Amino acid sequence: MNRDTGERQPAGKGTQPGVVRPFLLTEGRVVAPGVELPMETQVVATTEGLRQLGALAFERRAIVEACGTPQSLAELAVRLGLHLNVVRVLAGDLRAGRFLSVHEPRTAINTDVDVLRRVINGLRAIPTAAGRA
Amino acid sequence: MDFEAGPRGLPAEPAPAPMPVKMVIAGGFGVGKTTAVAAVSDVPPLTTEAAITEVAAGVDDVSMTPNKTTTTVAMDFGSVMLDPTLKLYLFGTPGQDRFGFMWDDVTEGALGALVVVDSRRLEDCFPAVDYFERRTMPFAVAVNRFADTVPHPLDAVREALDVESAVPVIEFDARDSISVRDSLIIVLELALARAMAAA
Numbered sequence: 001m002n003r004d005t006g007e008r009q010p011a012g013k014g015t016q017p018g019v020v021r022p023f024l025l026t027e028g029r030v031v032a033p034g035v036e037l038p039m040e041t042q043v044v045a046t047t048e049g050l051r052q053l054g055a056l057a058f059e060r061r062a063i064v065e066a067c068g069t070p071q072s073l074a075e076l077a078v079r080l081g082l083h084l085n086v087v088r089v090l091a092g093d094l095r096a097g098r099f100l101s102v103h104e105p106r107t108a109i110n111t112d113v114d115v116l117r118r119v120i121n122g123l124r125a126i127p128t129a130a131g132r133a
Numbered sequence: 134m135d136f137e138a139g140p141r142g143l144p145a146e147p148a149p150a151p152m153p154v155k156m157v158i159a160g161g162f163g164v165g166k167t168t169a170v171a172a173v174s175d176v177p178p179l180t181t182e183a184a185i186t187e188v189a190a191g192v193d194d195v196s197m198t199p200n201k202t203t204t205t206v207a208m209d210f211g212s213v214m215l216d217p218t219l220k221l222y223l224f225g226t227p228g229q230d231r232f233g234f235m236w237d238d239v240t241e242g243a244l245g246a247l248v249v250v251d252s253r254r255l256e257d258c259f260p261a262v263d264y265f266e267r268r269t270m271p272f273a274v275a276v277n278r279f280a281d282t283v284p285h286p287l288d289a290v291r292e293a294l295d296v297e298s299a300v301p302v303i304e305f306d307a308r309d310s311i312s313v314r315d316s317l318i319i320v321l322e323l324a325l326a327r328a329m330a331a332a
Contacts, residue, residue: 038242040222042150050147070150072222074210078179103150110154110244113332115219116325119154119244122215123314123321126173 025059025082026089036088037073042103043091044070049099056099060090064099151214155222156317157240159265160249161257165277165307166225167209169249172310173317174211174223181208208239223317226261236264245271245320249307252276252285255293262294271324273301275316299323 023029045067053061062080073091077084094100109115158166170178209225224239240246246265250258258274265272276290291302301319306312 036238038153038155039224039238040153040155040242042153042220044147044150047146068147070148072153072212074181074222074224075179075212078181084181101147101150103153105153105155105242109152110242110324111328111331113325113328115152115154116244116321116328118219119215119221120318120321120325122219122221123173123213123318125215126213126310126314 023083023086025086029089036085037091037102038105039074039084040072040105041091042070042072043067043076043100044103046098046101049094052099059086060094060099063087063090063094067100070103149218151218151220153220153222155224155239155243156320157224157226157236157243157246158249159226159236159246159258159261159272161251161254161261164249164251164254164257165279166249169247169275169277169305169307169313169316170209170211170223170225172308172313173213175213176211178209178211178225181210208235240265240268240270243270245273245324247316247320248272248274250274250276250290250294251279252290253279255285255290258294262296266296271320271327273303273316273320273323275303275305278304278306 043063045064049064050068053064056064059080059082063076066076066079071079073087074084076082076091077087080087082090091100091102095102106112106115158169160166167178208227211223213221213223215221224243226236226239246261248258248261248265262272262274274290274294274296276285276287287302287304294302296302301323303316303319305316
């Protein structure tokens, strides 16, 4: 598999995303079933990534730029108008190139008693949150 | 809480990422999944068009099938920042049976699920109920109170669905944030009880 870290332009048609077939951006690569990053995985630009933005073009650059604030792969896909699985592949590339740090959800988090308690308590606090009707 | 580490004036450090957790809101078409997500989400629900057919089919190089039309399926999701280090995502899953593979993608690692039901179209939720029973994921059946009334008693719904006695069957209002929140908490308490029993 090509471990492209993003230096090259994806297919040279990035100015018109609507006419580019989604997986042209990933050079035809998709993530193998079972090893893809969960869609709530948090991605955030590295300091180095923000400094080296000039080395990136088009979608890869847009991803690192958008990740000055941590967000999920799902949010990133919506914000940039890219398919989720395209974002998964490109985020993997950008992580390999140290432009992005990727925080996968902890394994077995759904049976973690402390986490479950924190979520319950957090939800109970909702009505007092600012701006909520 | 203050996360800014470096002195002011230097290039901004990216903020630390919160720990993501997720829950699933499932059910048939038009039962109120997106409404329920919107009721508790900090932000208006986003719709992502996930293209997953090729992945689900195990094809690892779609460039070899240039004429294949990518199937997209709309999925709505929202999020709640529970505290500065913990963010809950709520994913509304497409209810159609043929998108089962999509569910795996969404449900992997989820804390639990709320299956939203319109009691007048009970059969629409069968695929979701079957799915979560098979996955042994903590879930509750939430009968949406359309037009302020539930036309069928919860006992009748439970009987029709034939779910285990441990599965809560509750009534809720997808438009009401407190009602949705409390329903999610019921699922989480089930998950917590299971986790504690297993520990």
